[in-house]
Amino acid sequence: MTEPLLRVRDLKTYFVTEHGSGTARAVDGVSFEVLPGETLGIVGESGCGKTVTSLSILRLIPEPPGHIRPGSFIEFEGRNLLTLEPRELRAIRGNQIAMIFQEPMTSLNPVFTVGDQIAEAAIVHQRLSRRAARTRAIEMLKLVGIPDPEERVDHYPHQMSGGMRQRVMIAMALVCHPKLLIADEPTTALDVTIQAQILELLDRLQAELGMAVMLITHDLGVVAGSADRVVVMYAGQVVEQAPTAALFARPLHPYTEGLLASVPRLDAPPAREHGRLHGIPGQVPAATAWPDGCRFHPRCPYAWDRCRAEAPPLLDAGGGGDPGTHTVRCWLLTDPRRRTPHP
Amino acid sequence: MTPALVDVRGLVKHFPGERAWLGLGRPRAVVRAVDDVSFAIAPGQTLGLVGESGCGKSTVGRTILRLIEPDAGRVTIDGQDVVALGASALRALRRRMQIVFQDPYGSLNPRMTVRQMLAEPLAIHRLARGADAERRIAALLEEVGLDPGFAQSYAHELSGGQRQRVGIARALSVEPQFLVLDEPVSALDVSVQAQVLNLLADLQQRRRLTYLFIAHDLAVVKHIADHVAVMYLGKIVERAPAPALYSGPRHPYTTSLLSAVPVPDPKAQRQRIVLSGDVPSPAHPPPGCPFHPRCPHPKKDTRCRTEPPALREVAPGQLAACHFAEQPL
Amino acid sequence: MRKTASGRRFFRHPTAAPGLFLLAFFVTVAIAAPVVAPYAPYYQIDIAHPDRPPSAQFLLGTDPFSRDVWSRLVYGARVSLGIGAVAMLVAATVGTAVGAVAGYFRSWVDTTLMRLVDVGLAMPRIFVLLMAAALWEHIALWVLVLLIGLTGWFGTSRLVRAEVLSLREREFVAAARALGAGAGRVIFRHVLPNAAAPIIVSGALGIGHMMLLEAGLSFLGLGVPSPTPSWGNMIADGWHKMAVAWWSSTFPGLAISLVVMALNAVGDALRDALDPRKEAA
Numbered sequence: 001m002t003e004p005l006l007r008v009r010d011l012k013t014y015f016v017t018e019h020g021s022g023t024a025r026a027v028d029g030v031s032f033e034v035l036p037g038e039t040l041g042i043v044g045e046s047g048c049g050k051t052v053t054s055l056s057i058l059r060l061i062p063e064p065p066g067h068i069r070p071g072s073f074i075e076f077e078g079r080n081l082l083t084l085e086p087r088e089l090r091a092i093r094g095n096q097i098a099m100i101f102q103e104p105m106t107s108l109n110p111v112f113t114v115g116d117q118i119a120e121a122a123i124v125h126q127r128l129s130r131r132a133a134r135t136r137a138i139e140m141l142k143l144v145g146i147p148d149p150e151e152r153v154d155h156y157p158h159q160m161s162g163g164m165r166q167r168v169m170i171a172m173a174l175v176c177h178p179k180l181l182i183a184d185e186p187t188t189a190l191d192v193t194i195q196a197q198i199l200e201l202l203d204r205l206q207a208e209l210g211m212a213v214m215l216i217t218h219d220l221g222v223v224a225g226s227a228d229r230v231v232v233m234y235a236g237q238v239v240e241q242a243p244t245a246a247l248f249a250r251p252l253h254p255y256t257e258g259l260l261a262s263v264p265r266l267d268a269p270p271a272r273e274h275g276r277l278h279g280i281p282g283q284v285p286a287a288t289a290w291p292d293g294c295r296f297h298p299r300c301p302y303a304w305d306r307c308r309a310e311a312p313p314l315l316d317a318g319g320g321g322d323p324g325t326h327t328v329r330c331w332l333l334t335d336p337r338r339r340t341p342h343p
Numbered sequence: 344m345t346p347a348l349v350d351v352r353g354l355v356k357h358f359p360g361e362r363a364w365l366g367l368g369r370p371r372a373v374v375r376a377v378d379d380v381s382f383a384i385a386p387g388q389t390l391g392l393v394g395e396s397g398c399g400k401s402t403v404g405r406t407i408l409r410l411i412e413p414d415a416g417r418v419t420i421d422g423q424d425v426v427a428l429g430a431s432a433l434r435a436l437r438r439r440m441q442i443v444f445q446d447p448y449g450s451l452n453p454r455m456t457v458r459q460m461l462a463e464p465l466a467i468h469r470l471a472r473g474a475d476a477e478r479r480i481a482a483l484l485e486e487v488g489l490d491p492g493f494a495q496s497y498a499h500e501l502s503g504g505q506r507q508r509v510g511i512a513r514a515l516s517v518e519p520q521f522l523v524l525d526e527p528v529s530a531l532d533v534s535v536q537a538q539v540l541n542l543l544a545d546l547q548q549r550r551r552l553t554y555l556f557i558a559h560d561l562a563v564v565k566h567i568a569d570h571v572a573v574m575y576l577g578k579i580v581e582r583a584p585a586p587a588l589y590s591g592p593r594h595p596y597t598t599s600l601l602s603a604v605p606v607p608d609p610k611a612q613r614q615r616i617v618l619s620g621d622v623p624s625p626a627h628p629p630p631g632c633p634f635h636p637r638c639p640h641p642k643k644d645t646r647c648r649t650e651p652p653a654l655r656e657v658a659p660g661q662l663a664a665c666h667f668a669e670q671p672l
Numbered sequence: 673m674r675k676t677a678s679g680r681r682f683f684r685h686p687t688a689a690p691g692l693f694l695l696a697f698f699v700t701v702a703i704a705a706p707v708v709a710p711y712a713p714y715y716q717i718d719i720a721h722p723d724r725p726p727s728a729q730f731l732l733g734t735d736p737f738s739r740d741v742w743s744r745l746v747y748g749a750r751v752s753l754g755i756g757a758v759a760m761l762v763a764a765t766v767g768t769a770v771g772a773v774a775g776y777f778r779s780w781v782d783t784t785l786m787r788l789v790d791v792g793l794a795m796p797r798i799f800v801l802l803m804a805a806a807l808w809e810h811i812a813l814w815v816l817v818l819l820i821g822l823t824g825w826f827g828t829s830r831l832v833r834a835e836v837l838s839l840r841e842r843e844f845v846a847a848a849r850a851l852g853a854g855a856g857r858v859i860f861r862h863v864l865p866n867a868a869a870p871i872i873v874s875g876a877l878g879i880g881h882m883m884l885l886e887a888g889l890s891f892l893g894l895g896v897p898s899p900t901p902s903w904g905n906m907i908a909d910g911w912h913k914m915a916v917a918w919w920s921s922t923f924p925g926l927a928i929s930l931v932v933m934a935l936n937a938v939g940d941a942l943r944d945a946l947d948p949r950k951e952a953a
Contacts, residue, residue, distance in 0.1 A: 018677070045532035161621040162396075191395035192559065193618045196603035200617050218533060221605025244609045262537035264566035266589070266604050267611060276544065277566065279537035283502055410846050437852040450843040454865045463861070464851040510847070517851065 004033035005180055005212050006057070006076050006097075012069035013049075013056045017288060024287035026052040026066075028236035031314075034180065039206065039213040041227030041244070043220060043259075047284045048233040050216045054182045057081065058093055077179070095125040098173035102185040104165035108157040114141075114168050115153035121175045140171035145201060163194035167201065174205065181206075182214045187222065199226055220263055224248060232256050235285060235295035238314065242326040252317055252328040254300045255280070294331065301341040306331050346422075347383035348553045349407070349521055354380045354416035356399075356406050372626040376402040378577035380416075384570075386520070389547070389554040391568030391585070393561055393600070395622050398574040400557045404523040407555070408442055409433060420521060438468055441514035445526035447506035451498035457484070457509055458494040464516045483512040488542055504535035511542070521553045528563060540567060561604050565589055573597050576625055576633040579654060583661035591671070593663035595640045598672040616672070632666070642667045682945035691937030694930055702749035709743035714899045723917035733919040735910050737899075741923055748901035748924065753931070755817050755902070756883035762821025763882075764828055764875050771832025772859050772867075776840055786833070792826035801885065805894035816895060820882050828874055835867035842866075869946035876939035880932040887928050903928050 013027040027049040034040045044050045055061050056068055059081065074081040076097065081089065101107045109117060118140050119133035128136060134153065141149035144167040157165055166186060173181055183202070187195040203226065206213055215227055223230055223244065230247045232240040232255065240253040251257045261278030282299040285291055291298055297307040315333045317326040332339050356377040376399045384390045392400045406413045409425060418425040420440055428436060444450035451460060461480045465471045471479050481491040487508040498506055507527065514522060524543070528536040544567060546552060558564050564571060565585060572582040573596065581594040592598045602616045618637045623629065629636050635647040646666055654664040682688055701708055711717065722738040724730055732741035774785040804819055805811055839845060840863060848862050883903075889895030890904025891911075898905055903924040910920025 018680075045534060163621055191622055192561075192603045193395060193599060194622065195605075196615060196617050197619075199605070200615075219605060220533075220607035224607045224609040224611075225605050248607065248609050259533060260607060262534045263607055264537075264540070264560075264562040265606065265608075266562045266565060266601065267606050267608060268565075276541050277537035279541060280534035281538075283504060283535065284532070405846070408850055410850055434852040434854070437850065442847070442850045444843045444847065446843055450847050452844040452848075452862055452866070455861075463848070463853070467852045467857070513847065513851070 002035055003078075005036045006034040006214075007074070008032055008053075008057065009073040009075075011053065011056060011072045011074065013052050013061055013066055013072075014069060015287075016065045018065075022288040025236055025290065026287050027056060028290070030233070030236070030238055032231050032238060032241060034212050034214055036179065037206075037210050037212055038228045039215055039226055041223035041230040042214065042216045042233060043218065043223050043230055044233035045218055045259075045284060047235075047287065049236040049287075050233050051184055053233070054099070054184050054214065054216055057182065058097060058099060059089060060099075091125070094121045094173075094178075095176045096178050097180045097182065098176070098178040099182040099184065100166075100169045100173050100186050102188050104162060104169050104189075105157065107169060108165060110157055113154050113156055114160070118153075118168065118172045118175055121172060125176050136175060137171070140175050141168075143174070143205070144168075144171045145197075146171075162190055163197060166190060166194075166198055170198075170201065170205070174209065174211075177209055178211060180212045180214065182216070184216045185218070186215075188217070188219070195222075202226070220259060232259075235290050236287065237295065237329060238327075239296065239329045240327070241314070242317070243321070246321075246326055252326070252333070253296075253330050254302055254332070255296050258299075258301075294329075302332060302338055304331075304338055306335075346385075347419075348386040348421055349384040349555065350417075350419040351383070351403075351407060352381045352417045352419075354403065354406060354418065355414045356402055356411060357414055374626045375577045375628060376625055377406060377413075380574075380577075380579055382572055382579065382582060384521075384553055384555060386553050387547070387551050388569045389556050389567055391564035391571040392555060392557045392574060393559060393564050393571060394574035395559060395600075397576070397622055397625050399577040399625065400574050401525055403574075404442065404525045404555060404557050408437075408440055408523060410442070434467075438517040439519055440521040440523070441517060441519040442523040442525060443507075443510050443514050443527045445529055447503045447510065447530060448498070450510050451506055453498055455497075456494065457496050457498075457501075460509065460513055461494075461516055464513065468517055470517065479516070483516055486515070486546070487512045488538070502535075503531050504538060507531060507535075507539055508542070511539075511546070515546070515550070519552070521555070523555045523557070525557045526559070527556075529558065529560065536563070543567065561601060573600070576623060576628050578633060578664065579662075580634065580665070581661075581663045582654070583658075583663075587658065587661050591658075593657050593661060593668040593671045594634075594665045595638050595667075595672050596634050597663075599637075599639065632664075640665075640667055640672060642670065678945040681947070682941045685937065685941040685944065687937035688941035691934035691941070694934040695938060698749050698753065698927070698931055701746050702753055705746045705750055709740070709746045711740040711743040713739065713744045713747040713901045715739060715743075723913060723920070725917070726919055732923045733917070735906070735920040736913050736917070737909065741906075741920055744901040744906055745903070745923060745927060748903045748906055749927070751813075751896055751900060751902040752883055752886060752904070752928070755813070755820070755886045755896075756879045759817050759821040759824065759882040759886075760875055760879045762818060763825040763878060764871060765825075766822065767825035767828025768832050768864070768871060770825070771829035771834075772836050772864060774829070775833040775836030776855065776859055776863065778837075782833075785829075789826045789829050792823075793830075795823070797823050797885075798888070801889060802892075802894060805889055810897055811895070813896065813900075816886070816889070820885055824878065824882065824885075828871065828878070831870055831874055832867060835870055836863055839863045839866055869943075872946060873939050873943045876935055876942055880935040880939075883928065884932060 009031045011027055011030045015024040015026055017024055030053055042050045057074055061068065068082060072082060115134055115137045118137040122128045122133040122136045138149045138153050141152055146152050146164060146167055187198050190198065202213065217223060227244050229243050231238055232253065234255050240256050251260055258280040262280060264277060280299055293309050293311055294307040297303040312329050312331045314327045314329050316323055317328050317333060354377055358374040358376055380403055382390060392403060394400045402411065405411045407418050413426055423436060425436060458480055461483055462476050465476050465479060480494055484491045484493060489505060489508050528539050531539060547554060556564060556568055568585050571585050571588045572579050575596050581592065581597045592601060599616045599618050616639055620637045631648045631650055632652050635643060652664045652666050654662050656662050657668040716738045717734060717740065718738050722734060722736050724734040726733040730740050732745060735741055770785055774782040800823055801819055845858060845862055848858050886895055887904030890902045891908045893908060896902035896905055906924040907921045910917065914921055
């Protein structure tokens with residue numbers, strides 16, 4: 001078994017809210033691993049905690065009002081990220097673990113050239129001279145497929161389109177050849193043809209540089225095309241975790257089932273005649289008031305008494321792989337006869 | 344054949360670009376946001392209008408309603424020419440056509456309660472007052488799947504899906520025949536999106552509504568549209584009944600667009616066409632065919648660079664603006 | 673008030689509560705003047721012995737005309753606060769109207785109105801007011817108020833126009849127009865209520881300006897005519913006796929300073945409290 005590159009155990013990140021509505025338990029006991037060179041997809045809707053999880057890994061959570069609870073454990077290449085000194089942590093950020101965000105316009109500094117911003121990481125982490133760093137920046141622009149890199153290196157973000165800015169962000173992130181790239185909704189704000197370009201680019205770079213990618217998204221199509229394994233999050237917890245093919249072929253958690261049924265699909269026949277998508281009734285509960293028992297039970301078509309009373313742990317779904325390959329947080333695993341929807 | 348409820352002919356909207364000389368000179372470049380767009384929608388049907396950012400689809404929606412004044416063209420709703428109307432006739436016609444916006448956060452007035460938002464159109468058109476209005480408001484809320492108790496809430500107390508339902512209720516309050524839906528589910532989570540799409544389908548059946556569904560998500564449009572029109576740089580490049588468009592697209596842009604959409608099935612082995620280059624800006628459209636710089640068609644030639652292709656019928660009911668539409672990708 | 677989020681934001685400013693208290697104090701005292709003042713403001717108590725220092729009988733002393741300073745202060749509060757508030761009301765109304773019309777309709781209406789505002793802002797306000805006051809022999813109070821108000825709306829109009837320009841692009845405004853709302857309804861029901869915050873804040877701060885203007889004019893003898901007390905002319909009355917009888921000028925001066933500072937503090941705190949960005953869910 002390969003040693004995981006990143007190991008997250010029982011991560012809990014809570015936020016104190018202003019009006020005394022209590023604590024928002026945005027991430028409430030999340031565990032997963034990222035193996036070297038693989039793409040892990042983290043899927044969920046808004047409010048599930050996926051972005052807070054990714055920010056917690058690099059300790060980018062603003063300390064009030066948020067805090068990572070003691071008992072959380074994040075290990076990168078054997079080192080506990082949560083106990084590192086600030087200086088040591090900075091040496092990892094941008095260097096060994098890099099992150100790209102959803103909105104390239106607001107993540108890039110409008111008053112610096114694109115070249116300066118890419119070079120910055122090289123200067124800080126690799127102590128390159130400004131000239132060497134600029135050469136490096138041009139190389140990176142070429143790597144991410146920006147035409148005329150010698151010219152573009154002196155352009156400002158506002159002179160570029162959304163797709164190009166995202167490529168610049170990727171260049172910035174990869175300049176130090178990190179082992180892990182955390183990509184938080186990298187294509188959500190882009191047009192679909194540009195999204196295809198960026199996803200293809202990420203695939204190619206991953207193969208060339210041998211890095212692992214943690215791909216956070218709400219788009220099941222993106223995950224199906226790019227991820228090796230998938231983690232599904234709901235209400236601050238991991239509810240299902242499986243290799244991609246297994247997850248889509250045999251979704252076991254009712255939430256995953258519901259999500260897959262809610263998505264209108266290009267490969268389905270035109271639905272004009274019957275006209276209904278499955279949908280999931282109700283809405284995501286507030287992080288300050290997770291339901292008792294299983295957090296999904298108010299919206300679950302199969303829920304019974306046990307679900308209302310007792311919160312299920314992550315159970316092994318078996319399925320022929322090594323133990324732990326496919327895990328599900330649902331009592332249906334212990335009582336499969338209950339998998340009949342209520343009338 | 345039933346006459347169309349909505350008939351758009353030659354719609355044009357240009358926006359002047361920046362002016363040189365501190366605002367006093369001639370405009371620099373003209374943004375041809377909508378460049379000679381025509382289509383018709385039969386009553387009770389849905390036309391999906393798709394395209395990427397900058398293609399002009401939102402402008403089309405707003406221009407039809409005269410929220411933006413068109414520069415040229417004719418828009419007929421149930422026989423009445425919208426463009427030529429004066430102010431008071433236009434106000435009366437507004438009852439027949441309404442719009443639902445994309446942003447559930449921005450499209451509701453933060454200082455009004457739901458009740459006030461729904462009562463306003465009733466007051467403007469003198470449809471109901473007092474207790475009568477209260478009844479209608481409660482009925483509207485129920486119709487869109489909201490508890491009538493939400494009437495006293497403010498927008499910021501509601502979730503995205505709930506706000507969008509309020510927006511739909513507001514549009515329905517004047518009993519329109521025609522609804523422009525401008526990316527109505529794009530800002531919503533997937534599970535909420537499904538709920539709202541189902542609601543829109545139910546409403547269409549129950550109230551016999553006609554929809555212009557503007558979206559960038561082709562999978563969503565496939566689910567709800569009878570006909571689809573694809574826009575690129577202000578022009579319609581393909582228009583066809585939905586089954587024909589999705590199974591046999593005739594324009595290379597449509598084909599590329601369809602292949603770029605990620606499908607939630609890891610086993611789907613698709614020949615992905617990845618276009619090179621960016622979505623061009625409508626201020627500087629390329630000469631000839633607007634798509635030619637990015638077009639992957641193997642037969643692309645000088646004609647594509649110089650001669651803009653006309654939107655012509657290449658199969659029954661299916662139109663495409665491509666010199667090689669008979670030999671699709 | 674503390675219960676709401678905006679209430680909390682308001683009181684987060686350390687000067688907000690004392691400022692509010694001061695304002696409340698002066699306003700109450702002004703309204704209750706007949707009750708709180710032991711003497712009539714014009715009453716000259718003992719002409720032979722003016723300039724009595726503060727004592728138990730004359731809380732803040734008497735002025736050179738042997739009038740009770742405290743009583744005059746309290747009645748003067750009515751005049752000074754009243755003029756400040758009403759003038760600001762005039763300025764806010766005219767400024768909002770002009771700004772809203774210019775911002776909503778744009779085109780030539782906007783250009784014309786804003787050129788007018790540019791002229792108004794360039795105008796040296798003090799000189800205009802001085803000239804006007806000098807031309808009138810005995811200026812009526814309401815004329816003074818109107819003058820101060822009508823020369824002070826230009827800044828507000830710019831502010832309102834900026835707000836309206838950005839608000840008119842918001843989708844809920846487009847939605848109202850799509851529903852058939854006319855320009856009037858859109859401006860009054862949709863645009864202005866969302867522009868209210870900066871108007872209120874500039875109003876609070878503006879009252880202070882107006883009060884200082886009035887005080888200045890009255891001090892120069894061109895504003896509120898004697899014997900009607902205003903804090904400005906009270907300072908003038910006692911000015912030449914500053915060395916020997918400091919109380920006649922100092923207390924009205926202190927009053928002006930305190931009220932203006934309180935208005936600034938409250939205005940600042942209001943700006944944060946009413947910030948719509950913080951209203952987001």
